[in-house]
Every structure is written in C-alpha cells, then in structure tokens.
Amino acid sequence: MTNQPALGSRLNRFVEADGLKFRDLDGDGQLAPYEDWRLPADERADDLVTRMKPEEKIGMMVIGSHYPGYSEFIPHADPNNLLNPEDVWRDHNPITSQEYPEPILVTSSTDNAINVRHQRYLIVRDNLEPRDLAVWTNAVQEVAEKSRLGIPVVFASNPRNHFALVAEFGVSESTGVFSEWPGELGLAALDDAQLIETYGKEIAKEWRAGGIHKIYGYMADVASEPRWSRFNGTFGEDVDLVTRYMAALTRGMQGSSLSEASVATTVKHFPGGGVRLDGHDPHFEWGQTNEYPTEGALYKYHLPPFQAAVDEGCASIMPYYAKPVNSSAEQLPEELWEGPTTQFEEVAFAYNNTFIEKMLRQNMGFDGYINSDSGIIDAMMWGVEDLTKPERFAKAVEVGTDIVSDMSDPTELQKAFDEGILEEKFLDRAVKRLLIEMFQLGLFDNPYVDEDIAEQIIGNDTVNALAQTAQRQSVTLLRNADLLPLDLEAAKKVYVYTTGRTKIDEVDRKFKAAFADTTPNYQLVESPEEADFAVVWARPDIALFEDDRPGVSLSIEPRNNGVDVDRVIEIEKTVPTILVVNFTNPWLLTELEPEAAAVVGTYEISPANLLKSLAGEDGGPKGKLPMSVPASAETVAESPRDVPGKYLENYAYVDREGVAYEAGFGLSF
Numbered sequence: 001m002t003n004q005p006a007l008g009s010r011l012n013r014f015v016e017a018d019g020l021k022f023r024d025l026d027g028d029g030q031l032a033p034y035e036d037w038r039l040p041a042d043e044r045a046d047d048l049v050t051r052m053k054p055e056e057k058i059g060m061m062v063i064g065s066h067y068p069g070y071s072e073f074i075p076h077a078d079p080n081n082l083l084n085p086e087d088v089w090r091d092h093n094p095i096t097s098q099e100y101p102e103p104i105l106v107t108s109s110t111d112n113a114i115n116v117r118h119q120r121y122l123i124v125r126d127n128l129e130p131r132d133l134a135v136w137t138n139a140v141q142e143v144a145e146k147s148r149l150g151i152p153v154v155f156a157s158n159p160r161n162h163f164a165l166v167a168e169f170g171v172s173e174s175t176g177v178f179s180e181w182p183g184e185l186g187l188a189a190l191d192d193a194q195l196i197e198t199y200g201k202e203i204a205k206e207w208r209a210g211g212i213h214k215i216y217g218y219m220a221d222v223a224s225e226p227r228w229s230r231f232n233g234t235f236g237e238d239v240d241l242v243t244r245y246m247a248a249l250t251r252g253m254q255g256s257s258l259s260e261a262s263v264a265t266t267v268k269h270f271p272g273g274g275v276r277l278d279g280h281d282p283h284f285e286w287g288q289t290n291e292y293p294t295e296g297a298l299y300k301y302h303l304p305p306f307q308a309a310v311d312e313g314c315a316s317i318m319p320y321y322a323k324p325v326n327s328s329a330e331q332l333p334e335e336l337w338e339g340p341t342t343q344f345e346e347v348a349f350a351y352n353n354t355f356i357e358k359m360l361r362q363n364m365g366f367d368g369y370i371n372s373d374s375g376i377i378d379a380m381m382w383g384v385e386d387l388t389k390p391e392r393f394a395k396a397v398e399v400g401t402d403i404v405s406d407m408s409d410p411t412e413l414q415k416a417f418d419e420g421i422l423e424e425k426f427l428d429r430a431v432k433r434l435l436i437e438m439f440q441l442g443l444f445d446n447p448y449v450d451e452d453i454a455e456q457i458i459g460n461d462t463v464n465a466l467a468q469t470a471q472r473q474s475v476t477l478l479r480n481a482d483l484l485p486l487d488l489e490a491a492k493k494v495y496v497y498t499t500g501r502t503k504i505d506e507v508d509r510k511f512k513a514a515f516a517d518t519t520p521n522y523q524l525v526e527s528p529e530e531a532d533f534a535v536v537w538a539r540p541d542i543a544l545f546e547d548d549r550p551g552v553s554l555s556i557e558p559r560n561n562g563v564d565v566d567r568v569i570e571i572e573k574t575v576p577t578i579l580v581v582n583f584t585n586p587w588l589l590t591e592l593e594p595e596a597a598a599v600v601g602t603y604e605i606s607p608a609n610l611l612k613s614l615a616g617e618d619g620g621p622k623g624k625l626p627m628s629v630p631a632s633a634e635t636v637a638e639s640p641r642d643v644p645g646k647y648l649e650n651y652a653y654v655d656r657e658g659v660a661y662e663a664g665f666g667l668s669f
Helices: 041-051 054-060 110-116 130-145 184-190 193-210 239-254 297-302 304-311 353-363 389-399 411-418 424-440 451-457 461-474 504-518 565-574 607-614 633-637
Strands: 014-017 020-023 062-066 088-092 099-107 121-124 154-157 264-270 316-319 369-374 401-405 476-479 492-500 522-524 533-539 577-582 598-602
Touching: 041 424, 054 062, 054 411, 054 424, 062 099, 062 110, 110 130, 121 130, 130 193, 130 451, 184 193, 184 239, 184 461, 193 239, 193 451, 193 461, 239 264, 239 304, 264 304, 264 369, 297 304, 304 316, 316 353, 316 401, 353 389, 369 424, 389 401, 389 411, 389 424, 401 424, 461 607, 492 504, 492 565, 504 522, 504 533, 504 607, 533 565, 565 577
Parallel strands: 062 121, 062 401, 121 154, 264 316, 316 369, 369 401, 492 522, 492 533, 533 577, 577 598
Antiparallel strands: 014 020, 088 099, 476 598
C-alpha cells in the first residue's frame, strides 16, 4: 500500500493519479515524473533536469545571502516589507573592508533571486525570532512555487546553536534564539559522541521548524596549528575524537539518509584547514598554501574525519580556499600524483581534480555534491589568478564543484556557458546532484512550515535544558584549591575582574550581573585587597580580519591578544584567585598560571552557567582539554604545522604542580 504524504501548496495546485494526490508544480494539470513522490529522487531529478533551461540550471549553481525586506542588512529596509524589494551591490567586502575591483551583487531582491537569476539555494544571515523566520521562509517559498517549474528553495545557514556572550558580525551573528550549547571546543571537551548525535537530532528539529534545511558545518578540520584564528570552530586536535564527532553529527542531523526531517550537512574544509603556516588563514594571499612538512600527515591526521562523514552519507563537502604546494613532504599515493615528479597541481582545492574527483569521489566514495567556500571566483582564487572569471567557473565545475558559495550573481557562470567554455553536460551533472538533495529533503512535496510549531520547537525548554547542562559540564578544571567548589549561599567578599579583547566591557557587566543574580550573599568589592577571593576571567582572542597580517606570525600569548597579564598576576599575588581562561585557542599559560590558586578552562559559556558549574551543579566541571596547551611560543614555532600537539613529545605545558596540560586532561570535584 502506498502512503499518501502530506503535501503543501499555497497555490492549491494539485493533480490526482491512481487515487493519490500530487503537487502540480508546473501548473499543466498533468503528473510529470518530477512531481511524482513515488519515484526515487534520482529519477525525479533526471526528469526535471531535462525540463530546465540553461539559465535555470546556472542560477541553481550559486548560493548567496538573502534577507527579509526589513533586515538591517538591506540599505533601505522597511519594517513593512516582508520580502526584499531591492538588489544590493557593494564596492567593498563587509567583513574585511577590502575594496572590490568592481561592485559586487551581495544579495538580490526576492523576485530577482527567484525569477530573474533563478537562485534556489539561499543563505540565512539574520537572527530572526522563530515565528518571523518561519513567516519569511514560507513567503520566499511561495514566490518559488509561482515560478515556471515550481522548484523550491533550500535555505542554508552557518551554525546557530552555540552560546555567544557577545554577538560579532561574521562570527557569532545568530545568538539567543535557538538552543544555546557550548562552542565546538566545549562540545569536544565533553568527549561524548552519543551526546553529539543527540545534539544533531535536536537542533535539526529546530532548524526544520523554521524552514532552514542545510548547515554549513561542521568543521572536520583537525586543528594542528594553535595560532589559527579558526581553531575555535573545530573540535580540537584529537583525530579520533574529531572523527567520532563528525560521524555522530552527520547521523544526528541527517538520520540514516536524507529525509523531510533532515538538515543536510556541508562538512568543511576539505582536505583539512588546520595546516596553516604561522597560523595564517587562506582568506589572505599570504596564507594561501597548505604545505605539509611531515610525510604522511594528510592521511594520518587530516582525512579521517572527512572519511567518517562520507561513510555516514554527508550531503555535501566544502573544500578550503588553500592550495597544496610541491614543497611538501610526500603525502599522496603514487597513483594520485600530478606527474612523475610532481605531487600536486598547485591550485585551490575547489579547482583541484586530484582532490575532488580522484581522492574524494573515487577513493573515499563520496557521492554528494561539492559546495565551494565563499569568494573562490573573485577574491580567494589561489592558483587560478591568471584565468578569467568565466574560465575559473568552468575549471571549478568541470572538476566537480557543483555550487559556488556566497554569490548572488550567476553572470560569469552564464558567460562560461554562452562562450562555449563550459559544456551543458557539466551543468546537468551539478544540477542533478543538487536536485537529488532537494527531493530527498521533501521540499518538492511540501516546502512550507507551520509558523505556530516553529515557536514551540525553536529554543524549546527541553532541548535548552540539555544545552545548559552541556555548558556547565564542558568546563575544564585544570588545578583545584580550597576555593572550589564554590558555596553560592555563603557570605563572601569577591573581587571580579574580566580582561580580554572583544567587547570586554560588555562581558564584564554581564559577568558581574551573573554574580548578583546567582550569589545573593556575595558582596562584589572594588579591590582585591578587600576580597576573600577573586575570580578573573581572561578572554584573549585572535581576530581573523584584524590580526592576520603579512609577514607577522600570529601569537597565542594572552598579553598579545587583549589580556592585561600584569594586572592578573598582581591580583593573584594579592588574594587567592580562581583563574578562568576562555580557550578559543590553546593559550600560553606560562605567566598566568603559576600564581593562581585554581585554574579553569571555558569554551564559551554563559556567566551564570560558569558559576553554577564552579559550584558543582550537574556534577561540576567534567570537560577534558580538547587540545594540548603548548609549553612556549618556541615550542609552537618549532613544531610541524601538520601534526597536532597531542601527538608531539615534550609539547605540553607543565604547571607549577608538575601536571602536563595535554589533550584529554581535566580534573573533577
């Protein structure tokens, strides 16, 4: 017996066949194979590809940011506009402020996106309330339903479920709406793959309730260079842990296969972005190379998490901006070499046939689609600078890059086709891969969400309780003293000091407010001399678009990243001090640690949850270091960038008690 699925249409266009109901997407009154939910996704995709015009295929192969008409990102935002009525062009990058050679279309009006440029993949950037999100995504889907073939929209987003104490554009824009879990390093500190699978399942419910179908995540990069500014988006440096987590997340978010309940994962950044020279990121010309100084490091340390995601059926994979270079030690089996004496074609991974077609598809068994990182055509086009934009598109698509990210203008891809540089068979291959995902996600049968249910599901109390517990348990206790666990009911005089870089005054206010709310009998005093004890929260930070400069090695010295180290030491010498260090990177502790009474690590946590953890709620700190804390700056400089510190001898910092702060270390009450 065939089970009739629930169908969704705002145009109320349906056809019937064999006593069953189907959406009439093209409005012709007939049941086309692509409208027939009984058929496998690949058959429906094959049929639809034959019906699409070249320009419709081309529009599907770019994914750009999209906003409601009332968004702060829209220059002429109007609170009465649900859909964006204007194209937005910029002459500079909104994050780096880098000027573009010519204005770039950063987002289309909704009508132009769907009906003129034929986009069907859109990136959600706004931090909308649950009902607002559902109302808006439904409205965009209605525009898509009215189009010639009724092809629905896939909404994608960067992660939305990690607590951020302060919001940062391009880093932590979406906070306070969805359930708030620890940062990725905090989840890694829990070393609990079953919890991570549960996390994936629960947040997938939230995302689908709001009409978001695809996540740009998670990072399978094993963090082998501690100075990399994107270290905090990884799950650390333990290859086995990262591998288990990538498998668990893919299972959790997608299920055993993609379905109407899944969020499709886009695992990044293949084949591993942690191999950074002096920490420099390939967003920049001076960080564009992946150079491997250690023979076999690629397969041993960096590919296993990607293989785990592939084995679990991840929907798509994002290659990194970087390019491999032939100054590397031997990494590839001989059959993958570019030539008899040349290991690599020195072009970025999104353009690299060896890595995309031979390694990822043929050897690793990946059968999903390739989603490029942002800006590979007009900004970070490493190794193909001499090609025109149409030629870059043609090369990327021919090697297997199926959709280009953060691009709202398909003009140059259209030129590649019109000029005969790119054959239509490559468009067909890419679009079929994309359509299969859409069919599997159930969007052709019902792209709409229930706006009442969105309010009930997103950020609901049950999942948020799990998230708050995970925050408290992710805290890592590195050294204890009689000060811990805290007695929150005692009458104590406490000096609270917050030092760091990013919006530190705002952080300080929130930290002190948490003391007032959580510890009513504590008296916050103005100086350490008055206090029974002090709590110092050191929050150093490496800012990707501020600190990454040519010719300058990035630093993991806290004093170089906003921390007033001298003041911290002064406090520690004056009164017994609990030193709390927020680890976005494995900071050097040679100055901060010795004088502290107790040392604690966090990975983004609310101040209230930090205090509750230090008081022993939910068992207190249970986290283990997801990375080794290096012994010194010299240790880092002398270490190979392609081998994580966990696997190096004499690498980890040894504290005043003779304890090594190695990956996996952590105490409990």
